[in-house]
Amino acid sequence: MQGLPVLTAAAMRAAEQAAFDAGVPEYDLMERAGAAAAEVIWRAGGRRETLVLCGPGNNGGDGFVIARLLRGRGVPVRVAALGESRTESSKRARGAWDGPVESLADAAPAAQLVDALFGTGLTRGLDEKVAGKLDELVCRASLSHSIDLPSGVATDDGALLSPVPHFGTCIALGALKPAHLLHPAADRFDRLVCADIGIPVPSAIHSLAVPDLQAPEPEAHKYTRGLVAVIGGGMAGASLLAARAAAHSGAGSIRHFAAVVAGSGPDAIVHRHVVAPADITEAVSDKRIATVLVGPGLGRDEDGRARMEAALASGHRIVLDADALTLLGEKGRDAIPAGAILTPHEGEFVRLFGDLPGSKIDRALEAARLTQAVVIYKGPDSVIAAPDGRAAVTRGFSSWLSTAGTGDVLAGLAAGRLAVTGDPFRAACEAVWLHGEAARRAGPAFIADDLIGTLPAAIASRL
Numbered sequence: 001m002q003g004l005p006v007l008t009a010a011a012m013r014a015a016e017q018a019a020f021d022a023g024v025p026e027y028d029l030m031e032r033a034g035a036a037a038a039e040v041i042w043r044a045g046g047r048r049e050t051l052v053l054c055g056p057g058n059n060g061g062d063g064f065v066i067a068r069l070l071r072g073r074g075v076p077v078r079v080a081a082l083g084e085s086r087t088e089s090s091k092r093a094r095g096a097w098d099g100p101v102e103s104l105a106d107a108a109p110a111a112q113l114v115d116a117l118f119g120t121g122l123t124r125g126l127d128e129k130v131a132g133k134l135d136e137l138v139c140r141a142s143l144s145h146s147i148d149l150p151s152g153v154a155t156d157d158g159a160l161l162s163p164v165p166h167f168g169t170c171i172a173l174g175a176l177k178p179a180h181l182l183h184p185a186a187d188r189f190d191r192l193v194c195a196d197i198g199i200p201v202p203s204a205i206h207s208l209a210v211p212d213l214q215a216p217e218p219e220a221h222k223y224t225r226g227l228v229a230v231i232g233g234g235m236a237g238a239s240l241l242a243a244r245a246a247a248h249s250g251a252g253s254i255r256h257f258a259a260v261v262a263g264s265g266p267d268a269i270v271h272r273h274v275v276a277p278a279d280i281t282e283a284v285s286d287k288r289i290a291t292v293l294v295g296p297g298l299g300r301d302e303d304g305r306a307r308m309e310a311a312l313a314s315g316h317r318i319v320l321d322a323d324a325l326t327l328l329g330e331k332g333r334d335a336i337p338a339g340a341i342l343t344p345h346e347g348e349f350v351r352l353f354g355d356l357p358g359s360k361i362d363r364a365l366e367a368a369r370l371t372q373a374v375v376i377y378k379g380p381d382s383v384i385a386a387p388d389g390r391a392a393v394t395r396g397f398s399s400w401l402s403t404a405g406t407g408d409v410l411a412g413l414a415a416g417r418l419a420v421t422g423d424p425f426r427a428a429c430e431a432v433w434l435h436g437e438a439a440r441r442a443g444p445a446f447i448a449d450d451l452i453g454t455l456p457a458a459i460a461s462r463l
């Protein structure tokens with residue numbers, strides 16, 4: 001189960017260098033990159049009038065190759081450059097372009113715009129005039145493509161170093177970079193295509209793969225399929241939502257222990273009204289329990305803390321979410337058992353780990369290393385990180401997920417998939433994908449409860 005590899009600028013340079021060391025001529029790689037990108041542009045734009053913007057580095061070199069190849073197919077192409085070409089390969093690519101080169105400042109708009117100004121070599125924001133011109137040309141084109149990365153984004157963390165227009169397509173070269181997945185950069189284009197340039201791109205970080213799921217074994221029974229215990233507190237709606245998600249995750253049986261009587265839940269879930277925290281200890285003593293979930297609706301008072309501690313003391317595999325993460329905080333981090341799944345949103349993440357440096361991927365990986373737990377660092381660009389350095393990053397899930405209670409559903413799903421698979425990283429990846437897919441199937445303006453209804457179809461699509 002792997003998505004597309006994600007490489008930082010330095011890792012990409014190292015992969016390219018390894019190819020050069022293995023005998024691939026430097027200029028060949030630029031020709032391959034240009035050809036792969038030109039193919040994508042040709043399929044989208046056909047013979048539309050095209051303007052290619054070329055920067056001074058190798059990204060600009062790709063642009064000259066693209067311009068030459070599109071013109072060879074009969075596309076009316078103009079090229080506008082930002083200054084001279086500075087690298088050997090880009091000089092060669094420019095030399096092979098036999099048309100005129102306009103200056104960027106004077107370039108008139110075209111129906112199709114190709115941005116090959118800057119890629120992974122960008123070190124600072126674009127000058128105001130250049131950024132303004134790029135914006136104008138992109139806005140006036142009906143089709144726009146950014147080569148490798150939209151010019152102006154920071155490759156490794158997805159920050160915007162200067163204002164970046166919104167492109168139709170981004171054509172990543174060789175591998176994805178963090179900026180293709182991390183916000184705000186990931187929101188600067190609609191469609192993402194990764195063009196193969198024929199070199200190995202090893203990475204422990206991938207885009208989130210579509211999972212392969214299995215139906216229960218023929219001999220399965222409710223306990224072999226995983227018993228999930230959901231421990232709630234004073235806000236039983238949240239823990240019930242999590243329990244319902246767990247019940248539709250593929251797990252075999254669900255118990256819900258809340259301090260108040262929950263609303264009407266499915267009768268298939270065993271609800272128990274458990275008030276005293278000490279009774280939680282007894283409730284989770286059942287050896288058949290595969291996973292315990294604690295956090296949704298727990299409350300942040302001393303009662304909530306006592307319930308959480310009882311859950312942690314049970315020794316079962318655990319998913320910690322919401323109030324449990326806040327109750328732990330930085331000081332309580334040591335209580336997190338290895339092999340747990342943590343599901344913090346931005347606020348909970350900061351409360352647990354403080355202000356870690358680096359990109360969202362770096363921070364998630366460091367959090368996983370510190371706790372030896374799998375961390376689902378949520379948001380529009382959720383990162384799932386494992387203590388061994390693997391990470392999966394989401395892209396393009398419905399922004400309608402930004403509604404109350406969807407986090408409870410995700411936590412229930414994570415607990416359910418952990419009970420089914422026994423593998424925290426795999427379970428977390430499956431849960432996040434199913435959550436996103438359930439949201440896609442739910443359409444616009446859904447509420448968290450609706451995700452429960454679309455989960456079976458989401459699962460069915462991967463059997």
Ligand SMILES: NC(=O)C1=CN([C@@H]2O[C@H](COP(=O)(O)OP(=O)(O)OC[C@H]3O[C@@H](n4cnc5c(N)ncnc54)[C@H](O)[C@@H]3O)[C@@H](O)[C@H]2O)[C@@H](O)CC1
Pocket residue numbers: 016026029030033034055056057058059060061062086087089117118119120121122123124125126127147148149173197
């Ligand atoms: N190494 C290779 O052979 C390959 C690289 N490829 C392309 O090469 C790109 C990376 O090329 P480069 O490393 O040359 O980097 P870029 O082409 O992204 O640009 C770097 C150049 O721009 C300058 N610069 C950075 N920020 C600037 C700013 N704000 N204003 C003005 N100048 C600025 C840098 O000093 C450097 O000279 C990739 O994104 C990809 O498009 C592909 O052709 C595949 C093969």
Ligand SMILES: Nc1ncnc2c1ncn2[C@@H]1O[C@H](COP(=O)(O)OP(=O)(O)O)[C@@H](O)[C@H]1O
Pocket residue numbers: 322345378379380381382397398399400401402403404405406407408409410435
């Ligand atoms: N803009 C967005 N785009 C895609 N997914 C989002 C967006 N905002 C939130 N999500 C997802 O929705 C869920 C929200 O969880 P959380 O913040 O814990 O909410 P709650 O506590 O109300 O349940 C997470 O899975 C998160 O990744």
Ligand SMILES: [K+]
Pocket residue numbers: 059115116117118119146147148149150151
């Ligand atoms: K670019």
